[in-house]
Amino acid sequence: MQIHDLIGIGFGPSNIALAITLEEKKQYGFNVDAFFIEKQPGFAWHANMMLDNTHMQISFLKDLATMRNPSSYFTFINYLHQKQRLQDFINLKTFFPSRHEFNDYLAWAASHFNDRCAYGEEVLEVLPEKRNDEVALLRVCSRDSDGAIHERLTRNLIVGVGGMPxxxxxxxxxxxxxxxxxxxxxxxxxxxxxxxxxxxxxxxxxxxxxxxxxxxxxxxxxxxxxxxxxxxxxxSDDSPFVNEIFNADFTEFVFSRSDEDRVALLDEFWHTNxxxxxxxxxxxxxxxxxxxxxxxxxxxxxxxxxxxxxxxxxxxxxxxxxxxxxxxxxxxxxxxxxxxATGYNRDHHKSLLKPLSPYMGEFAVDRQYCLQSTPNFRPAIFLQGACESSHGLSDTLLSVTAVRTDEIGQALLGVVNQPGATQTDNPIRAVAGR
Ligand SMILES: Cc1cc2nc3c(=O)[nH]c(=O)nc-3n(C[C@H](O)[C@H](O)[C@H](O)COP(=O)(O)OP(=O)(O)OC[C@H]3O[C@@H](n4cnc5c(N)ncnc54)[C@H](O)[C@@H]3O)c2cc1C
The missing domain is CATH 3.50.50.60 (FAD/NAD(P)-binding domain)
Known part of the structure; x- marks a missing residue:
């Protein structure tokens, strides 16, 4: 069975942004074999809330790529250019496109990775693959719409499953x-x-x-x-000084605080979101x-x-x-x-990863969103959108998506995994560091 470098669960904005980041790293000689599994039959962004006259609650500049790489092919502006609507969009004089249009942008971006995503498969659980006393790989089990079970092996995992009702x-x-x-x-x-x-x-x-x-x-x-x-x-208070809490560098500030300070910060700004x-x-x-x-x-x-x-x-x-x-x-x-209309829980990763819980402790993440695990657990598992309590209120939104995928991408590739480096069993995890 093929062993992937990385499997992503869910192919919403968070994991699409990661796919883009990894794609753009190829030009520097980094090549990660990443594969994604999405339970919906095709890409759709909150399809059952796609109401007429609804707009983005965030600037289009916080798209999948701009904040990380403004010259990326995958910016919202380039999407407009490709669709020949850039001039007309300018005449709308808005930073807040309709949700219909942003969904179309996300679908356009996702379509570039159709060969790297299995749609219509729901991941049920992730199992440890042991070699002697070590967990060397992960076995990702999913079920397609016909009820057939699929299993894939990976060295590393990223969970971007959004919220559950x-x-x-x-x-x-x-x-x-x-x-x-x-x-x-x-x-x-x-x-x-x-x-x-x-x-x-x-x-x-x-x-x-x-x-x-x-x-x-x-x-x-x-x-x-x-x-x-x-x-x-x-x-919602989106005045400029308050909005600074959604800046990418605020993540560092939140993460570096004591538990008590973080709780107070989340409490103080809870109403922004x-x-x-x-x-x-x-x-x-x-x-x-x-x-x-x-x-x-x-x-x-x-x-x-x-x-x-x-x-x-x-x-x-x-x-x-x-x-x-x-x-x-x-x-x-x-x-x-x-x-x-009672909101979402963000702990679904815990049930998907339940078979790994003996290695995961409290499911705490490091600054690069990597779950901390026991020393005999080799795979790196990253979380996107489930780290609000450690990384701040922007975590469940699009605010830091582009920058976050760069941080995760860096952790994945590691400092010594330079182009042409010798491949080990898990080159990525071997250098990711904790
Ligand atoms: C109606 C609505 C409007 C929003 N508007 C904004 C906005 O304007 N600005 C903003 O910043 N944020 C907004 N948000 C917040 C939203 O969380 C982010 O916009 C964004 O969707 C987060 O992306 P994600 O990929 O982390 O999660 P999601 O978009 O939720 O994507 C997760 C994906 O994982 C898939 N999945 C889940 N479980 C499994 C499984 N077991 N196996 C396989 N696939 C699975 C889902 O089908 C989904 O496609 C909005 C949220 C909602 C509900």
């Missing part, structure tokens, strides 16, 4: 009930609920706000309850509720300071017991559909 505990027992779904499945699921008259949206972030407006504008004119614990929907929709969107929602007061048509309700206590599946709908945190009272409401 975070489902509040009171909804866990409703798993499998098609009337309750997470925002990550929104467009697919809402298409099945065209006749829904009453819908609840739980959450206070960008996705909750976008979904509320999307439902408001749907032809079926459903009644929507927007339910959140917060007293007010607060906007979480439960903080764009101001324009908040103003649109406010306007919807204001116009309701003008017309007297109370189609939607803003249930702020409300908590979902329990959810009960009834034949006529999902009944929520809601606690009004201001009044201290509980009341019930029944919905045809419930959208959970």
């Amino acid at each position: 975070s489902i509040p505990e009171c909804f866990l027992s409703l798993k499998g009930d098609p009337r309750v779904f997470h925002s990550s499945a929104y467009l697919r699921e809402i298409a099945q609920h065209g006749s829904a008259k009453k819908i609840a949206v739980v959450g206070a972030g960008q996705s909750a706000a976008e979904i509320f407006m999307d439902l408001h504008n749907r032809p079926g004119a459903p009644h929507v309850d927007l339910i959140m614990r917060a007293r007010a929907i607060k906007p 979480y439960a903080a929709p764009d101001l324009v969107l908040i103003e649109q929602i406010f306007n919807v509720f204001y116009q309701q007061r003008v017309t007297g048509n109370e189609r939607h309700r803003f249930l702020r300071r409300h908590e979902v206590v329990s959810a009960n599946p009834l034949p006529e709908g999902i009944q929520l017991v809601l606690r009004d945190l201001n009044a201290g009272r509980e009341h019930v409401a029944t919905y045809d559909a419930i959208v959970l």
Whole structure:
């Protein structure tokens, strides 16, 4: 069986950016045989949240390559040039392309690596391949859409699987009930609920706000309850001094702090990324509720300071017991559909790597995003997008993607793995250092 230098799990922006970095290192004589496995049938960036009129929340200059190599072929500007839209894009006078366009850019970049990515395969687990007392290689097991199991061997691994839906505990027992779904499945699921008259949206972030407006504008004119614990929907703060926390060099600062300082930093700036929709969107929602007061048509309700206590599946709908945190009272409401815009967990790597856990300790990473392991474990395993607690709030975003892949690429290649160096069992790991 072929042994790859590197297998990447997931082929979203993080691992596409890494593929680009490694591709560009070829001109300096570095050649890493990298292969990626992606569970979707083709490239798609948050396809079920690809709503009309949504825009990037980050400058296009923080694309897959510019911050690392502004002269890369894979910059957003070169994509525009290739698609013959550069002049027209300039006339838009924006740093924030539509999500549709950024998805098209990402798909264009990904298409250059079709021969190095197996689409439609979900990685199930990663197993250790032992030689005597050492783990020398990793066996990556995946399942394709026909149910066939595939196994591949690699010397090193990079996990870039993004987030998994975070489902509040009171909804866990409703798993499998098609009337309750997470925002990550929104467009697919809402298409099945065209006749829904009453819908609840739980959450206070960008996705909750976008979904509320999307439902408001749907032809079926459903009644929507927007339910959140917060007293007010607060906007994301993207003012320039605050935005400095997303600069690439801030990662070094965060990583070098004590655990206590890091927790305080994450806490101080938590609202820059979480439960903080764009101001324009908040103003649109406010306007919807204001116009309701003008017309007297109370189609939607803003249930702020409300908590979902329990959810009960009834034949006529999902009944929520809601606690009004201001009044201290509980009341019930029944919905045809419930959208959970309740965010994502970033610890899926732990279940994929569970068979390796005896070698992994606490799953802590070093500055180059490499998991620390026992001395008898030779492969290097890197994480992308799962290191917020050690590397800062930019970790789950696109902000540092390009620069991060350079840091990981450097660690992969190592300082002594110069062009023409003799190949050892694992040339990459042998020089990666910890
Ligand atoms: C709706 C939405 C809008 C966003 N907008 C912005 C924005 O404007 N700016 C910004 O900076 N960030 C934004 N984000 C944050 C987002 O995390 C990043 O934009 C980006 O998607 C991170 O890339 P990634 O590759 O790390 O993760 P993902 O994009 O989530 O990609 C991970 C990939 O791994 C695949 N995968 C998962 N598990 C497996 C498995 N077991 N086997 C094989 N493949 C697997 C998934 O199918 C997916 O393709 C947004 C997030 C969402 C949900």
